[in-house]
Amino acid sequence: MKSLKRYGASDLLDFCTGILTRLDVGEEAARLLSDTLVQANLRGVDSHGVTRMGIYVERIRRGLVDPRGEPAIIRDTPAVALMDARNALGQVASYRAMRLAIEKAKAVGTGMVGVRGSNHFGAAAYYTMCALKEDLIGIALSNAPATMAPWGARAPYMGTNPLSVAVPAKGRLPIVFDMATSIVARGKIILAAQKGESIPGGWAMDAEGRITTDAEKALEGAVLPFGGAKGSAIAILIDVFAGILTGAAFGPHIGDLYRNLEGRQNLGHVFAAVDPGVFGDTDEFKNRIAQMIDEIKGLPPAYGVEEVLLPGEIEFRTAERRRREGIPLEPEVEEMLRRLGREFGVPWITPVGP
């Protein structure tokens, strides 16, 4: 196994923020976007980390994303709101929408905020984890450009529409679930293509509807939904909420992040929060979650499994290690960032290891 250079999280955060501010992204927005990327890297979700800087910069530069965009609340009721991101950075719109859902949940028990006119928001868990600090359950879902064929079809229609749920626990790591509705996140196929690696069979079909292990061909074809017909239906339903309900684009009408460099994405998201306190006592809820976590971790493992893991547990361990040891970057990702640094006059950072 090759040894990758590792960089400090705060160094990467400052570097990315520096690039973005030179692109007319406001200081606060630049720092937020960079934080979502670095947090994804810390959690080991490299497909949604700083590797995305290249395409984000490209889209801002082409005027496809408004770096100074100000999302507007166009409907607002005690439990529900609708935001038009007005083509702002997906992270800016999403963070504000999640904050609003949290405020609503604290006021009336549940909050649900739809977002239209948005852009790629990164890893969904960033937003749901915001709810944890307030002892709320956080929910986030988004549609995504069409890359996945509905069950029974061979042409892409839905995106790998992600779903994240975060649940606070007393004295334990929270449960943090964040999944793509594809068998794998499309970002992993992108990363494999960038690295010239093949992908396991069963991840994707090529353009003709045949299963392929060629990452490049998979990107031209369709990713397969997780869990067969059930996962396919869940992906469709996420688009019903994130795309159709919010008035955003849906299905194949969403602009592709990489392949459509002429138009806006018009993505849609939904953020929701639920206050356990409205159903009973928040402390009791968190205690019961801790009990569930302990009970599940205490189950006998399946054959060949060392330890039963809760959703998010691996990511917390990775984050702990990477905070200490630094974030390993693939040479391609490092080169892309260095190039951006040269172009925008932001000095590249010093590795912390190896």
Place this chain on the structure above:
Amino acid sequence: MKSLKRYGASDLLDFCTGILTRLDVGEEAARLLSDTLVQANLRGVDSHGVTRMGIYVERIRRGLVDPRGEPAIIRDTPAVALMDARNALGQVASYRAMRLAIEKAKAVGTGMVGVRGSNHFGAAAYYTMCALKEDLIGIALSNAPATMAPWGARAPYMGTNPLSVAVPAKGRLPIVFDMATSIVARGKIILAAQKGESIPGGWAMDAEGRITTDAEKALEGAVLPFGGAKGSAIAILIDVFAGILTGAAFGPHIGDLYRNLEGRQNLGHVFAAVDPGVFGDTDEFKNRIAQMIDEIKGLPPAYGVEEVLLPGEIEFRTAERRRREGIPLEPEVEEMLRRLGREFGVPWITPVGP
């Protein structure tokens, strides 16, 4: 293929209602419960149809379910409520909770009603479809007795916790999704065991954690979650909402429907409704859903597939046919119902075919 006797839906409804009223279930509740069963049969979901009469009758008779139970609303806010079913029939509590969620959604945009102290509620789609008549999106989820091992474990912890979502469409069949979070509904394994049939490999593990095709052994072991680790996490999260949030039992603390004939189930459910009108125009929403349906059905089918189907489409077709031709009953199910008829003095019904 053997030809089964078919019975009229309304005859079966009257027959089951007759049995239940003789067990001290109120007329309205008896008719509601029977309707949920017959509707499941009509939709082809025989695992949740009249085959359940045997165990429902048994549990009422043993005093494990209160046939005259009156669910109580113990918390009530504009957007959220909590119901204690007080050990009433799961169908009675669930129908009332869904109605309340619908009322709340019509008033404030979203409604979420948790239920504790409940019993088996049948097929979840019965409740979500109630929202369709009001042009709302309906959501239902429930926990269930522990039969499924979390990903990485070999002992049962979660139930096959179902999730249903129903979405209204303009001039098209609605999207009606109803799934168990297991690879298959446990009811299908029960039905296979009753019929002495084997099950496909990959559905379940035996008590020692080995994949089995023996339906009886599968019922002693653990059903596998759909979609691997992702489906396992979704099942856990459904229990977080349906069990832990509502204050019901959760995980292995839920009383088994069949194996625990001494205690209550204390199941939990969550019902929610969302009014598309709060985000924009309901008609536009329904038109966009119709557009999505047409677009998905217009996709080129995968190899070997005749037609791309939306969630619920097969069930609507089956219901149309069975309304016309009658509901086929397995001999074992018919014999169980006949036996109940003799015992309670309710005359058995005449088949409509073949």
